[in-house]
Amino acid sequence: xxxxxxxxxxxxxxxxxxxxxxxxxxxxxxxxxxxxxxxxxxxxxxxxxxxxxxxxxxxxxxxxxxxxxxxxxxxxxxxxxxxxxxxxxxxxxxxxxxxxxxxxxxxxxxxxxxxxxxxxxxxxxxxxxxxxxxxxxxxxxxxxxxxxxxxxxxxxxxxxxxxxxxxxxxxxxxxxxxxxxxxxxxxxxxxxxxxxxxxxxxxxxxxxxxxxxxxxxxxxxxxxxxxxxxxxxxxxxxxxxxxxxxxxxxxxxxxxxxxxxx
Amino acid sequence: xxxxxxxxxxxxxxxxxxxxxxxxxxxxxxxxxxxxxxxxxxxxxxxxxxxxxxxxxxxxxxxxxxxxxxxxxxxxxxxxxxxxxxxxxxxxxxxxxxxxxxxxxxxxxxxxxxxxxxxxxxxxxxxxxxxxxxxxxxxxxxxxxxxxxxxxxxxxxxxxxxxxxxxxxxxxxxxxxxxxxxxxxxxxxxxxxxxxxxxxxxxxxxxxxxxxxxxxxxxxxxxxxxxxxxxxxxxxxxxxxxxxxxxxxxxxxxxxxxxxxxxxxxxxxxxxxxxxxxxxxxxxxxxxxxxxxxxxxxxxxxxxxxxxxxxxxxxxxxxxxxxxxxx
Ligand SMILES: Cc1cc2nc3c(=O)[nH]c(=O)nc-3n(C[C@H](O)[C@H](O)[C@H](O)COP(=O)(O)OP(=O)(O)OC[C@H]3O[C@@H](n4cnc5c(N)ncnc54)[C@H](O)[C@@H]3O)c2cc1C
Ligand SMILES: Nc1ncnc2c1ncn2[C@@H]1O[C@H](COP(=O)(O)O)[C@@H](O)[C@H]1O
Numbered sequence: 001x002x003x004x005x006x007x008x009x010x011x012x013x014x015x016x017x018x019x020x021x022x023x024x025x026x027x028x029x030x031x032x033x034x035x036x037x038x039x040x041x042x043x044x045x046x047x048x049x050x051x052x053x054x055x056x057x058x059x060x061x062x063x064x065x066x067x068x069x070x071x072x073x074x075x076x077x078x079x080x081x082x083x084x085x086x087x088x089x090x091x092x093x094x095x096x097x098x099x100x101x102x103x104x105x106x107x108x109x110x111x112x113x114x115x116x117x118x119x120x121x122x123x124x125x126x127x128x129x130x131x132x133x134x135x136x137x138x139x140x141x142x143x144x145x146x147x148x149x150x151x152x153x154x155x156x157x158x159x160x161x162x163x164x165x166x167x168x169x170x171x172x173x174x175x176x177x178x179x180x181x182x183x184x185x186x187x188x189x190x191x192x193x194x195x196x197x198x199x200x201x202x203x204x205x206x207x208x209x210x211x212x213x214x215x216x217x218x219x220x221x222x223x224x225x226x227x228x229x230x231x232x233x234x235x236x237x238x239x240x241x242x243x244x245x246x247x248x249x250x251x252x253x254x255x256x257x258x259x260x261x262x
Numbered sequence: 263x264x265x266x267x268x269x270x271x272x273x274x275x276x277x278x279x280x281x282x283x284x285x286x287x288x289x290x291x292x293x294x295x296x297x298x299x300x301x302x303x304x305x306x307x308x309x310x311x312x313x314x315x316x317x318x319x320x321x322x323x324x325x326x327x328x329x330x331x332x333x334x335x336x337x338x339x340x341x342x343x344x345x346x347x348x349x350x351x352x353x354x355x356x357x358x359x360x361x362x363x364x365x366x367x368x369x370x371x372x373x374x375x376x377x378x379x380x381x382x383x384x385x386x387x388x389x390x391x392x393x394x395x396x397x398x399x400x401x402x403x404x405x406x407x408x409x410x411x412x413x414x415x416x417x418x419x420x421x422x423x424x425x426x427x428x429x430x431x432x433x434x435x436x437x438x439x440x441x442x443x444x445x446x447x448x449x450x451x452x453x454x455x456x457x458x459x460x461x462x463x464x465x466x467x468x469x470x471x472x473x474x475x476x477x478x479x480x481x482x483x484x485x486x487x488x489x490x491x492x493x494x495x496x497x498x499x500x501x502x503x504x505x506x507x508x509x510x511x512x513x514x515x516x517x518x519x520x521x522x523x524x525x526x527x528x529x530x531x532x533x534x535x536x537x538x539x540x541x542x543x544x545x546x547x548x549x550x551x552x553x554x555x556x557x558x559x560x561x562x563x564x565x566x567x568x569x570x571x572x573x574x575x576x577x578x579x580x581x582x583x584x585x586x587x588x589x
């Protein structure tokens with residue numbers, strides 16, 4: 001079985017984030033770049049599927065990122081992915097969701113896969129629109145939020161989380177899936193994995209190879225960031241030390257009365 | 263983009279409050295654009311929901327109650343939405359920023375060649391351009407993003423960002439032509455878990471529990487009575503859902519639900535960034551935590567440092583007593 005996992009490289013979610021006032025882009029310097037956490041979970045799911053399927057199953061990670069971030073993909077290879085493909089081109093700078101999905105879809109058409117695993121959401125832009133857009137472009141069934149994936153003779157049997165509970169869904173292969181965070185914590189790279197990753201390939205693709213019909217990058221984007229500001233400060237609230245249940249409860253009750261919430 | 267089209271989300275015929283919020287907001291935006299405010303209602307129960315929606319200020323409601331919508335995963339929804347958008351003409355499509363709303367929106371940007379702004383909390387029109395306000399980077403920044411002039415644009419809108427206001431003369435109902443009959447991704451079972459009377463996103467008060475509660479029992483014994491006394495719903499952190507103490511659909515945060523109740527009480531929750539993004543826009547935030555240095559101290563209006571097991575039952579009693587005095 002061939003599995004492709006899309007991975008966005010994002011600033012460390014736990015680092016403080018700043019925007020350059022002039023370029024209106026995220027300041028990347030001084031902030032470590034990591035695999036988007038959701039994509040790490042998707043990769044974990046992919047590695048588990050590969051282990052279950054056995055044989056000559058392969059996991060390829062794909063990322064559209066600036067070239068200098070290339071080595072960050074090694075982490076995915078160290079975790080167990082077999083190879084990586086990087087779509088990198090200065091012409092992609094400033095791409096919004098539409099342009100990003102359009103370019104990624106074109107690059108994915110050149111790869112062979114039975115399952116395309118996409119993260120549910122990116123930590124930095126968090127639109128969650130890329131998976132659906134990729135499914136449309138590639139004409140694939142789109143099963144999101146999968147928490148259990150079984151490959152059967154007739155395709156995929158998936159249990160997926162919904163707003164209200166869960167659904168079981170059947171879909172033919174090839175298909176696009178996004179994963180819930182229920183496949184367990186993403187594995188650590190072992191020392192052997194880290195050593196092995198050095199020998200694995202990260203192939204690079206540029207825009208010229210994709211023969212796109214429509215523009216991408218800033219020119220091809222359909223949205224435009226006009227301005228941004230930090231949200232109005234919440235102000236640090238009060239802290240009350242409660243020696244026992246009664247004092248604690250009383251403090252909250254009085255606060256709620258003051259705020260007219262009871 | 264001249265008109266506005268609302269995707270009227272509902273669950274098995276149960277209307278979602280956000281649909282009415284979007285219907286009301288659609289009117290305001292459409293007036294600013296000089297166009298029509300429309301909605302599209304799909305699946306079983308569509309006719310009834312369309313009737314309900316007619317008490318909101320819409321011009322046209324597109325309806326189709328095709329059962330395929332309930333049998334297949336979103337494919338028919340996307341087909342009908344595309345058809346409705348084309349029937350409505352160049353428009354801004356408003357979609358609730360919910361799990362399924364996001365999926366629909368992602369697919370529709372390709373069908374309509376549309377730009378998208380996600381998690382929108384404010385919309386304005388300037389010189390005919392649609393400007394959307396949305397928090398980004400986990401709420402670190404609030405962005406103003408323009409949908410460039412084009413036939414179609416999409417905004418996924420945060421539930422509770424807008425007020426629902428009835429009014430209007432009763433929209434015209436338009437039946438959408440049936441679409442294709444079968445699709446690849448078939449739903450075999452649709453199971454409701456941990457069903458609550460009040461949808462978490464719609465609750466005016468949310469009492470959320472975390473790892474500090476130590477197990478599933480306190481959710482029933484401690485949080486439910488407090489939620490009942492305050493007229494709210496129970497939610498949870500991911501740690502609590504991961505531990506299997508509550509179903510995942512109660513999870514609040516980046517990978518769960520975004521809530522904006524007027525009162526949020528976090529019980530035994532540390533306030534990790536991924537949790538914070540799902541609740542930081544709440545009106546008033548109260549935290550009960552043993553640890554005065556927990557991150558939640560930074561964004562709660564009141565932090566009570568103490569043991570939840572002792573505080574919560576007493577608090578519930580105080581509130582019940584106060585309510586008794588009033589009635
Ligand atoms: C990709 C990704 C997505 C995520 N998405 C989400 C998400 O959507 N939602 C979410 O919530 N998390 C999410 N997380 C997890 C998040 O990072 C935290 O791990 C999680 O929120 C912690 O949950 P918690 O606060 O309940 O537990 P903890 O961090 O363990 O905090 C428990 C708190 O309870 C307090 N406590 C203990 N006993 C008591 C007592 N008796 N009385 C009072 N207080 C007590 C402790 O002092 C502590 O502060 C995500 C993580 C990742 C990597
Ligand atoms: N530049 C990118 N390169 C690779 N994958 C991406 C990229 N952008 C988005 N994705 C994938 O799409 C998912 C959802 O992204 P988004 O819709 O931006 O929240 C991510 O979790 C990734 O798996």
